Amino acid sequence: SERVSIQLIPLPVFPITMPSRDESFKNAQSLLEQEKVDDAFEAIHSFVEDKETELSPFEMEITANVLSEIVTSSEFGDKKKAACNETIDILEGIKLVKDADWINCYAEILYESFSKMNRCARDEERNNAWCRLKELYIEVLMMARKIWKDKNHPERLQIYLKLAKLSKSYLDVADEETMNMCTEAAKEAKFMGKGAMEDDEWKDAKKAIEDINKNCGDALHEKQLLADDSD
Structure with missing residues (x-):
């Protein structure tokens, strides 16, 4: 019998193209x-988790939206706590950028993550959560001061207000030093007054000053009541 020779034709190899960074975020x-x-x-995780x-x-806006959905959509209890820890771990690794929109997005998702963590963290976990919170917010405030050099700028005051609100939420473990730092920032802003600000901006700044003082004042008062009860 005659042997049939079969010639194999190599198939073309198409390189696998990975989506670009811009395509990944879109x-x-x-x-x-x-x-x-x-x-x-x-x-986006490969970009977000690369320090x-x-x-x-x-990209920060998309990241913040994704992380917000992660903590919002998770079930309450341990799953919610795990989701908050995951987002906080990611936020800890992100390099801060000197840009107003960027830092506002970052500060907002940071606030949301720790606010939701507050509702599900056990007593023994709260001190660690507060320490992480404080450390991250100190970094954010340092960047905010570079972006908004005027102490009475409403967006700069909003960062202090977020920290003041979290101080009230975590009042059982929050330190008075942090609350005093927030009220001191409000005091300096009030002392500067309106300056060259537009009416709407000054209105926002005054509201932030009032809210900072109220949150910190309430927190210090309730903290004192807790101390009195434990005596």
Whole structure:
């Protein structure tokens, strides 16, 4: 019998192209709109978790939205706490950027994560949560002072207000030094007055000053009551 020779024709090899960084974040935005939170995080996690990567304001906004959905959509209790810890771990590793929109996005998701953590952290976990919170907010405030050099700037005061609100939420473990730092910032802003600000800006600044003083004042008062009860 005659042997048949079969010639194998090599198939073309198509290189696998990975989506670009910009495509990854736009893809995450689209997936988030479809409520595919896990897929959205998967699309960007390699960039977000790389401590050498500096996120753009757009990328920080997408990251904040994804992390917000992670903590919001998780079930209450230990799952909520695990989600908050995951977002806080990620936020700890992100390099801060000197940009107003960027730092506002970062501060907002930081506030949301620790606010939700407050509702599910056990007593023995609260001190550690507060220490992490304080450390991260000190870094944010240092950057905020570089971005908004005027002590009475409403956006700068909003960062202090977030810390003041968290001080009240964590009043059982929060330190008076942090509360005093917030009220001192409010005092300095009030002393500067309106200056060259627009009316709306000064209105926002005055409201932030009042809210900082109220939150810290309430926290210090309630903290004293707790101390009296324990005596």
